[in-house]
Amino acid sequence: MASIARSSLRLRSVTRVPTARAISTTPHLRAAAKPFFADEPAAPQLATAIPGPKNKAATAELDKVFDVRSLNMLTDYSKSIGNYIADLDGNVLLDVYAQIASIPVGYNNPHLTKVAQSPEMITSLINRPALGNFPSADWADILNTGILKVAPKGLNQVFTAMAGSDANETAYKAAFMYYRQLQRGGPEKEFTEEELKTTMTNQAPGSPQLSIMSFKSGFHGRLFGSLSTTRSKPIHKLDIPAFDWPQAPFPSLKYPLEEHAQENAQEEQRCLQETERLIKEWHNPVAAVVVEPIQSEGGDNHASPAFFRGLREITKRNNVLFIVDEVQTGVGATGKFWAHDHWNLETPPDMVTFSKKAQTAGYYYGNPALRPNKPYRQFNTWMGDPARALIFRGIIEEIERLNLVEHTAQTGDYLYSGLQRLAEKYPEHLQNLRGKGQGTFIAWDTPKRDEFLGKAKGVGVNIGGSGVNAVRLRPMLIFQQHHADILLESIEKIIKQL
C-alpha cells in the first residue's frame, strides 16, 4: 500500500530537476520515500487567492484584541496534516517554514496525539508544579527518558526553561555566577557585605559589569539579556536599553565553498583573532561566548567546523564559557541531532541551549560547578512545563522510531542537489546556496527575496526568509523526497514569475 501511495504522489508531484531525480533512485533514498503520513494530500491544494475571504474576516476579528501585523496566515489546525498546513478557505500548503522551524514530526502526528491523551499529560496540565520546589515523583524519569536521553555528548544535566530567550538568559546567568565564583576562589567563599549591599541597587561589585560576547548577525532572543546578544536586525532592538556587551565578527563565507577554500579559511582566521582580541580587551570582562551553529534569523550564515573548534580553543584558553545556542539548529534538522555534532569537538560546549523543535526549552551542562553555589540563585516558579517536556519525549520517540535524523540527512542531500540544479539554471535568483551536508537546513540569497516569499503561497508552499536576502528552508523532519520534488517544482514556478 505504501508503494502505491508513493506512486500516486509521484504522479502528482513530478519534478523537472534531473539531478534530484537521479539521486532518488539510490536504494537508501527509495526506502526513505515511504510516506510517513498516509493521509497527507498528494500535493498542495489551492482553493482561493491567499488570504481568502474567511481568513481576511477572521484576521480582522482577531486584530481587535491581538496585534496581527506579523500574522502570516490564520490556520485551521484540524485540517493540517503532516507537512501540510491549512487555512480557513480550503487552501492547503506544503509547509517548509513549520512554525518558524519549531514543528518536527508533522501536524496532527498520531503518536503525539496519544501522548496528549495520556494520564501523565493530563496531570501535568491540571496540576502544574513549581518544578524547583514540588516536582512530580516521575520528573526524574520524564527527564531521563526524554530531554536527557538526547543530551549532547558530555553534558548530562539540565536546567529547564520555557522558550529560547529564557533558556539563553538562564545559561548566561549560570555563566556569570560561575565567572564570579572563579574570581572569588571557589564555591565556599561567601559574598562580601559590599556585594550584598550594592547588588540591591544594581551596582558593582554585587551586580558586576560583566558581559556575554555574541556574533554579528546572531540571534539569541528578545528579552533584555538575550536581546543584548542579538545582532540580527535593528527592528529587533530599537528603543530597548541594552548592556554594553561585545560583538565579534562572524565569518562571511563565499560560495560555492570549494571555489573559495583558502579565502574562507583566512576569513575565519580573521574572525577568530578578532574574537580573542575582544575577549582580552573588552572593558566589561567576558564571562561567556554564545554562538549559533548556523546563524538562522540573521540570514543563514554558516561557518566551518574548524572555525567552531577554534572558538572552543579560544574560550578554553581564556577561561570563558562556550555556550552553543541550538534553539533553531537542534533536534535533527541539520542531519545530526545537534548541529554541533558536525564539529568533532575535543571538549564539549559548556552549555547547549534548546527550544523550538523540542517544544520545551532549557540548557544542558556537564560541569557540576555550573550549578550555582547556593540554592535559589537559579530558580523561578515554573522552571519550564512538564506538559511540554512530555511532548518532547514523544517527539524523541517518533524520531527514533522513524530514524528521522538520518532520514533528514538523506532528504537534505537530495533536496540540495535539486537546488544546485536550479541554481545553475537560474543563477541570478539562487545565489550563495548553502547548507550542503546540513540536512534540510538549506538557504540561498535572492535579490527579490520579499517578492519571492510573497508569491510562494500562490504556488502552494509556505516558506520563510531570514536576514535581508535569504530564503530559508525549515521543513519538518518528516519531509520526504516527494515533498522535495514538489518544493523544487514550486521554487521554479516562483522564479519564473519574478
Add this chain to the structure above:
Amino acid sequence: MASIARSSLRLRSVTRVPTARAISTTPHLRAAAKPFFADEPAAPQLATAIPGPKNKAATAELDKVFDVRSLNMLTDYSKSIGNYIADLDGNVLLDVYAQIASIPVGYNNPHLTKVAQSPEMITSLINRPALGNFPSADWADILNTGILKVAPKGLNQVFTAMAGSDANETAYKAAFMYYRQLQRGGPEKEFTEEELKTTMTNQAPGSPQLSIMSFKSGFHGRLFGSLSTTRSKPIHKLDIPAFDWPQAPFPSLKYPLEEHAQENAQEEQRCLQETERLIKEWHNPVAAVVVEPIQSEGGDNHASPAFFRGLREITKRNNVLFIVDEVQTGVGATGKFWAHDHWNLETPPDMVTFSKKAQTAGYYYGNPALRPNKPYRQFNTWMGDPARALIFRGIIEEIERLNLVEHTAQTGDYLYSGLQRLAEKYPEHLQNLRGKGQGTFIAWDTPKRDEFLGKAKGVGVNIGGSGVNAVRLRPMLIFQQHHADILLESIEKIIKQL
C-alpha cells in the same frame, strides 16, 4: 450529602479558635462551607516523618540530573486532591502554599480534567503555533472567552507570554517603545540612520539609556530586565549584571493599621514624594513605574489604596507609564479578581501583567498606542502557549461557577479573624498581621520564621514564607472555612513547639 460531609469534616478538624467559630455561624459563611471537593480528605494525614524514605530516595535520584537544593517536597500528584498535596510516603498535607501561589482551583480539579481532554487542548499540544504568525482559527475566541473575559477594567487587549518574568519584560519593552515614540513625535516618525546603526552595538541613541522604576523589596522576575527591577533579596541578584535603574522607597506600614493611621499616611506621602523626585531627577529617564499591589516575595508588604492612587497621579503627571504587576496578586486571591480593583483608580493602569494562577502569562493594555508602531518589534516564536490559555479559560469557568472570588473574600475574613485571635494570644509569634479585607492573601511576621516553616509539615500543613520574617498564606481559591479551621489549629500547634 453535602451537609453530612461537612459535619464529618468538622468533627475531624475541630478548632480551638472561638472568634473564627463565632463568625462561621453567620449565614453567608455557612453557605460557603459546602465542600467543593467531595473526595478531599477530612484532615491532613501523616504517615512518616517528612521527608520519608521514599521521598529521600527519589530526591537523591533526581539530584543526579537536576538541582534539588530548592526542592521542598517530591509530590505524588495522582494522590493530591483539592487543597491537599501528597508525597510519596503517604503523607497528605493541607497546602496553603499552592505551588508558590499558582494553583487556583485545586489539585485534580474535575473541570480542568475535562479541559485537558478536550479536542482543542489536544490540537494545541500537538500543533503548537507560532502565535504571532500562524494563530489558530479560534485564537480570537479563546482569548475573548478566556484571558480577555477577565481583563482589568479599561484594558481590552493582550500580549501573551510564557511566565511572569517575560510578561513583565515584554511590558517594559512596550513602555520603552512608547516612550521613544512620544519623544520622536508620533508613530509615523522614522528611525534615524544613527539609531539604526547604534542599536546594533547596543549604544544610544538606538539602544537608549532609559529606565524602569521599581520599589524597594519588590519582585518582578529573574531574567535580566525583570531582575533589574527586582529588589527582594541579594541571593536573587548577586553576580548578575543589572541596568542602572532607580529604586523608589515602598511604604513601611505599622500594624495594627487602625492604631497608626496618621503615621502610615505620612510614610506613604514620604514615599510618593521621593518617587516623584526620582522620576524627575534620575539620570536614566524613567519610561515606566512597575509595582505589585502587595509586595509578595519581598515580604508581604502592603500599602493603602490612597498610596496607589497617588502613584497613578504621579505617573500621569510625569508622562511615565504605570505597570501593575499582578503576577502573584491576580486571579481572585485578594477577594477581588485583580488586587488593583481595591484601589478605585480614576484611570486604569497602562499595563497589568499576569501569570501564576492564570497558568499562562502576558500583559493587558488598553491604549492602542501601546502596540509598537511597526510589526515584529514585539514578537517571539511562541508568544505564549494556547494549551495554557485553555487551562486559564477552564479556571475562569470554575471561578464563575463557584463564585470563588467572593467566596475567597469571605473565607479570608474568617481566616483573618481567627489569626487575629491567635495574634492576641501569642503576640510574640504573630506580629504585624496583615491582609485584612484582602481575601486569603494574609501574612504576619515571626522572629523564628524558618523554624516555624520547618515545623509546619510535621503538623500536616504545607506553608511558605516571604521576605526574611514573614509567613505568607497563599491558599487556593477553593480554600474553605473548614480548611481555615484546620490551618488555625495547625498554626497554634506549631507555635506551641517553638
